[in-house]
Amino acid sequence: MRPISYLHGEPRIIWEEEEVTHMIFKENLQYAVIGKFSYGMPEIRELRSIIPKQCEMKGECNIRLLGNRYVLIRAANMEAYVNLLSKPAFYLTHRLWSYPMRTLKWDPMFDP
Numbered sequence: 001m002r003p004i005s006y007l008h009g010e011p012r013i014i015w016e017e018e019e020v021t022h023m024i025f026k027e028n029l030q031y032a033v034i035g036k037f038s039y040g041m042p043e044i045r046e047l048r049s050i051i052p053k054q055c056e057m058k059g060e061c062n063i064r065l066l067g068n069r070y071v072l073i074r075a076a077n078m079e080a081y082v083n084l085l086s087k088p089a090f091y092l093t094h095r096l097w098s099y100p101m102r103t104l105k106w107d108p109m110f111d112p
Contacts, residue, residue, distance in 0.1 A: 020108055028062075028074055031081035032106035035063075035071040041101070042094045047071060051101075054092050055084060067112030073103075 002013045015023075024030055035051070042050060044065045051073060052061055059076035066072050075081040084103045092099045104110075 024108065029106060031075040031078065033073045033075065033081065033084045034066070034104040034106050034110060035073055036102045036104060037069050037071075037099055038102070039100065041069070041071075041099050042092070044071070046094060047092075050092050050094055055090050057083065066110075070112045072106065 002015075004011050004013060006012070035047075041047065044063070048063045051057065051063055051071075057075065057080045059080055061076060061080060062074040064072045064074075073084060075084060085105060088102065090101045090103070092101055
């Protein structure tokens with residue numbers, strides 16, 4: 001257990017940089033990307049089939065909901081990771097509607 005300290009009345013836990021790096025690899029977040037939808041998005045179960053096909057993902061990926069406009073995409077390899085970050089936006093088509101999704105590099109300090 002880590003000791004809890006307080007900053008301005010808010011509890012916090014301090015981690016060493018190598019501990020964070022270890023957790024990133026343990027949780028398979030080294031190839032993680034944030035997908036941001038500014039104008040609505042399909043349901044998460046639909047996104048799990050749409051994103052790999054329409055973003056031309058090589059290999060498997062794991063997609064989780066982070067908030068009402070954000071998804072976490074964990075690519076299985078570097079090629080898929082680079083592909084996701086190489087375009088300014090992907091336009092995902094579902095039921096005759098197009099949903100723009102911007103991709104951002106995941107960061108441990110990300111707060112939706």
